[in-house]
Amino acid sequence: MLLLMHAYSVFNEENPTDVTINFFAWQNKRMGTDSNCLSQATKPAVSDLESSMLTIIQTFHQYSGQKCNLKKADLKELINNEMNNFIVKIKENDTLDKLFADLDQNGDLEIDFKEFIALIAMVTSACNELFVPKQQKN
Structure with a gap:
């Protein structure tokens, strides 16, 4: 802060x-x-990166509201509405349960901003693999 x-x-x-x-x-x-x-x-x-950071913050708060935490339904809605080009839409509750459990590091049954950023980092890192040229084989 x-x-x-x-x-x-x-x-x-x-x-x-x-x-x-x-x-x-x-x-x-x-x-x-x-x-x-x-x-x-x-x-x-602001730079493009800073603008993107602001968008992430605003999007999180759009779905978390005044409570500043995402419940399972909030996370599902956010992923399905805002990340559907990078993550397959979540349809199965088992998939949502597993993802939510992985993100909810403190076990409070809510995703706070720091836990949400872990999701953003994982997805961004995975997408980066698509842009990194494969090393040429000799």
Whole structure:
């Protein structure tokens, strides 16, 4: 959180008019006191990677709501709606149960953001294999 607050202050000092990322609005959303989780940043203010990171955060909170945790049904809906080009749609409850158990590291029957990021990392890593050229055989 300290790093994020530092990044927020650096952005605002360098480009106060270009950046509309509001860490405090996001924090208020987490506490249930505001309707804006994260404001959108203007294109020149953030890189493509940063924009993608914001999209991941916003998508997680879109499906987790004010509770900031995903239940099984939330995770299934998120995967089926947002990741169906990278992950086959989840139709079987056994598949969902296994995935959920793998992600739910603390055993609280909910997926928090850190546990969700593990899914994003696994899927991204697996997709990377498709883009890495195979080593040529001698």
